[in-house]
Amino acid sequence: MPGYGEPMHDTATLNERIWLAVAAIPPGRVSTYGHVAAAAGLPRGARRVGRALGALPAGSAIPWHRVINARGELSLSGRAGQEQRRRLLAEDVQVTDDGRIVRAAWRTTLYTFDD
DNA sequence: AAACTGACTGTTA
DNA sequence: GTAACAGCCAGTT
Numbered sequence: 743m744p745g746y747g748e749p750m751h752d753t754a755t756l757n758e759r760i761w762l763a764v765a766a767i768p769p770g771r772v773s774t775y776g777h778v779a780a781a782a783g784l785p786r787g788a789r790r791v792g793r794a795l796g797a798l799p800a801g802s803a804i805p806w807h808r809v810i811n812a813r814g815e816l817s818l819s820g821r822a823g824q825e826q827r828r829r830l831l832a833e834d835v836q837v838t839d840d841g842r843i844v845r846a847a848w849r850t851t852l853y854t855f856d857d
Numbered sequence: 858a859a860a861c862t863g864a865c866t867g868t869t870a
Numbered sequence: 871g872t873a874a875c876a877g878c879c880a881g882t883t
Contacts, residue, residue, distance in 0.1 A: 792864035817864045
């Protein structure tokens with residue numbers, strides 16, 4: 743427990759809030775780093791979302807693959823990016839070879855937390 | 858302590 | 871469509 747005078751929002755706690763927001767993204771939909779950040783109460787925390795996801799323990803049930811950047815592309819590259827693409831395809835989210843959500847599908851798969 | 862580094866984003870040209 | 875750049879924010883050198 744944080745001692746007297748400790749900030750009640752340490753990094754670990756913020757990471758958990760971010761993870762919870764990510765967990766709220768329904769299967770077959772995707773959201774962006776920015777939207778997740780806002781949902782977690784961090785209006786300008788997009789970069790922090792990326793770091794929080796990178797800090798996920800291996801084998802976590804958090805659907806990290808549903809978080810992509812504001813341009814509708816996967817921000818992960820290399821093997822990690824391929825794995826993300828694989829997982830998205832597995833839930834019928836259309837992703838091109840170069841890691842972009844198919845434009846027509848992007849419209850319907852984006853999850854903004856408003857709905 | 859300063860510099861560097863990204864799983865970021867919006868603006869401008 | 872691209873590219874550059876400025877903000878952004880915290881972990882790592």
